Amino acid sequence: MPSLVAEDWGYKFSGDRTISKFIGQVEGEAALAKYCDWECRDRAEVVMSEIAGKSPSLFYVRRQKVNERFSEEEIWELILATDRDDFKLPELLQKAVKRSYPEGNRTLRLLATVRIEDGIGGLKLLDAGLVALPRGRKDGYALAVQLRLLPKSRSPIPAKSIARVQQMPFWDERHIPTTEQLKVWHTFLNVEKRIAEARxxxxxxxxxxxxxxxxxxxxxxxxxxxxxxxxxxxxxxxxxxxxxxxxxxxxxxxxxxxxxxxxxxxxxxxxxxxxxxxxxxxxxxxxxxxxxxxxxxxxxxxxxxxxxxxxxAAGDISQIDRKKKALKMLADGRAQNPYLSEFLFDSSEARIPDKLVKLDRENLLNRNANDDQLAAVEMVLSARDLILIQGPPGTGKTTVIAEICYQIARQGGKTLIASQANLAVDNALSRLVHNPAIRALRKGKAHKVQEEGQPFLEENAIGTWLQNTATDCEQKLSQRQINVTSLQRLLADFDRFNAYSAAERAFFKEQKYLHDGKAEVEEKLTAQSAAYQLSLTAKSEIASLVDGLANLLAAPEINWESSEVSEFMPKLKPYSEGNVLVENFMANVRICVNHTIQNGGRSRPGSLSRDVRSCGVAAGVAAVVGCGESTRVGRQAKSDTPPQSRTENQ
CATH class of the missing domain: 2.40.30 (Elongation Factor Tu (Ef-tu); domain 3)
Structure with missing residues (x-):
């Protein structure tokens, strides 16, 4: 049984009748005459303190039923546990047994109401007295709790304890087999006994x-x-x-x-x-x-x-008597599994698992177990009542049994292996020989136990466990020494590895920087390449315009009405519109032309018109090829102006 944390539960007696019964059974009826009513209550609290108030005691708590008067309360039974190896009857109870119960020992039983919502008020004792010692044994309805009972205390029952108790089934709803179901078993046992006696x-x-x-x-x-x-x-x-x-x-x-x-x-x-x-x-x-x-x-x-x-056949007869005792406990509803009577007579009534346990292979005793064996172990650990594993010889049923024992031991539990053949039990134990996590004990007579089971007999079990533990420790120590040696070899090269690691980090950092820079350069190169291609295209267009203008200006006579000229001139427009230099130049040319006309220049109207257009062409050239080219073209245009016009213009 795992160690339990001791708890303090408050209590109070619910009435004089409960107090009188408690004192009468523990101290004798004669003791009641010594005390008045209020003294009886004080005395009852003193007696309870001597039995279960000075130090924690192990109690088995059973849910009886819901309180019919107050639905927010439940009725619980608390019995002082008697099935522990270190159990010792409290001194007051020993005196009570000697005085009033010569037929056998007794243990303390309390019946109390509890507020299941918050546990406030602790235990309200409805009944307190002594019952037969076997009542203090654990069954499927009992929850073990380490308690110290405190009178007149406001200590409530802890919420966690209430939750644990409420997970247990109600005693009043226990599953009891019918007389007809038990009749066949009793008949069978009687036949067995007659056969045993006949041997x-x-x-x-x-x-x-x-x-x-x-x-x-x-x-x-x-x-x-x-x-x-x-x-x-x-x-x-x-x-x-x-x-x-x-x-x-x-x-x-x-x-x-x-x-x-x-x-x-x-x-x-x-x-x-x-x-x-x-x-x-x-x-x-x-x-x-x-x-x-x-x-x-x-x-x-x-x-x-x-x-x-x-x-x-004393052994057979004793076994039969134990079976009869077990049937009696089953009939009284005191089986370790409260649902035993349901599925013992009809296996289809066994409860379906709530969820399936899953195991990791690294937590297995045998990590080489196949999928079917692993599934069988998981199903056994998940089952609530009953499980059947069936398989031909050689499929690993014994391996599964050993794995089940190991997994339950890891959870702090115990497993009973029983078989009609000694060999089956010994074979299962042999799979656990070298694992100190399991402290196996083989019950039986030495001459009937196979060689595989001999190390686990009572006289050998401690030595076997110590030997297995020592072997396991030596193996683990050896492995750790190997690990230490490996670590020492690594530490010898630690500085070199550390320097290499630092250089590697610097290398990767520089590599990342260059990689990021490469991406940026490639992006700029792509943009510059696109711009360069646009520049080449524009240069080609401008060269074509320059050649066209040069040809136009070099012609001795320009037909401004020709389609060639009319189609060419709009091409200059994108390079002249919005150009301040061109606009100023054209404005000055117009002024010059106007002054020439006003001064009665000798130029013919057609010639003036040609000069103006030539100036427009020159302006287009300036816009296209720059100021230097514009000056050259401009001079060419002026050279075509009659001298008189130039003088008058000046």
């Missing part, structure tokens, strides 16, 4: 021989004198005795030096188990019990020369 026999021996080994003893038996219990009035027929003897093979035989009669088998000496039968010769070989062999070898025990060999 017993008692046969006298006349001599024995065990040589010097103290391991095997051969008895010479009188097969014709076999009886049921050593009484001559209960003889066994030879054939019946033969069958009983065969059925008792490998079972323990008890030795008596006189007829056992009604004596218990504990009054005899356990010899060991029947190893070999030679019935026709009347010879019976017994494999001696180890302890008995040691005692005989040490001279502390000597076999009588004559006596009786007695067998009773």
């Amino acid at each position: 017993q026999f008692c046969v006298p021996f006349r001599a024995h021989n065990y040589g010097s080994g103290f391991k095997i003893v051969t008895f010479e038996i009188d097969r014709n004198s076999a009886t049921l219990d050593g009484y001559e009035e209960n003889p066994l027929q030879v054939g019946d005795f033969r069958e009983r003897l065969k059925q008792a093979r490998n079972e323990d035989i008890i030795l008596f030096d006189s007829p056992p009669g009604s004596r218990s088998s504990r009054d005899g000496e356990t010899l060991g188990s029947i190893a070999e039968i030679e019935f026709e010769r009347g010879m019976l070989r017994i494999k001696l019990d180890v302890d008995l062999g040691d005692r005989m070898a040490g001279g502390r025990y000597q076999l009588p020369k004559q006596g009786f060999l007695y067998f009773e």
Whole structure:
């Protein structure tokens, strides 16, 4: 059981009747006469403090039902736990048992209402008294809580504790099998018991021989004198005795030096188990019990020369009695699984898992488990009631069992492996030999346990676990030493690696800078290339215009009305519009022309018109090729003006 955090719960008695019953059962009815009403309450609190108030005690809390008067309350039962190995009955209860309960021990039981919303007020005790000790054992309805009960305390019940209790099923709603369901089981057990009782026999021996080994003893038996219990009035027929003897093979035989009669088998000496039968010769070989062999070898025990060999199926009968006890607990609703009676008689009633557990392979005992084996383990861990794993031999069922044990152990739980064959149990245990996380314990008689299970017998379990733990620690230490050696080799080159790492970081930083710069340069190159192509196109167009203008100006006579000129002139317009130089030049030319006309210049109107147009052409050339070219063209235009006009213009 995992360790529990101790809690303080407040309580108060709900009435005088509860107080009187509590004091009467613990201190005796005579004690009630010593106290008045208010003194009884104080005394009850003192007694409760002695039992469960000074230090935390383990209680089993069971939900009984919802309070019929107040739906916001539940009725809980608290019983002082008695199934712990370190359980010791409180001193006051020991005195009460000696005084009033000679038939056996008792434990404390409380019945209380609890506010499930907030736990305020703690426990309101409706009943307090003593019950039989078995009531203090855990079952599927009980939640273990480490408690200290405080009187007149405002300590509420913690919300987390209320939530944990409410996860448990109600006791009043427990699943109890019907009489008809149990009838078949009781009938079967009664038949089993009669069969077990029918196996017993008692046969006298006349001599024995065990040589010097103290391991095997051969008895010479009188097969014709076999009886049921050593009484001559209960003889066994030879054939019946033969069958009983065969059925008792490998079972323990008890030795008596006189007829056992009604004596218990504990009054005899356990010899060991029947190893070999030679019935026709009347010879019976017994494999001696180890302890008995040691005692005989040490001279502390000597076999009588004559006596009786007695067998009773005590183990079978004890097992049958345990089964009957289990059925009684099932009928009372005290099974560890509160739903056991539902699916024990009808497996289809087993509850479906709420969710499927998923395991990581690195957390497996056997990381080489195949997908089907892993799925089986996950399903077992997810199942709430019952699971069936079926597979032919060799499919890994034993591997799955070992993995289940390992996974449950990792969660702090326990697993019981049971089988009709010892070999199956021992095989499962053998898969856990080298894992110290599991502290396995093999129950059974040493001579019946296979070699694989021997290390886990009670007398060997501690040594096996210590050896496995030591081996595991040595393996882990060895691996860590290897890791340390590897780290030391790496540390020897640490400075070099550190310098390399720094150089690598600088290299990548510079590489990133160059990569980013390259992208920027490529972008600018693309833009410049596009601009250059546009410049080449414009240059080609301008060269064409310049050539056209040169041809136009070089012509001795220009036909300004020609289509060639009319189509060419608009091409100059984009280079002259908005150009201040051109506009000023043209304005001055017009002024010059006007002055020439006003002064009665001799130029013919057509000539003046041509001069003006020539000036326009010159302006276009200036706009196209620049000021230097414009000056040259302008001078050419002036040279075409008659001298008189130039003088008058000046």
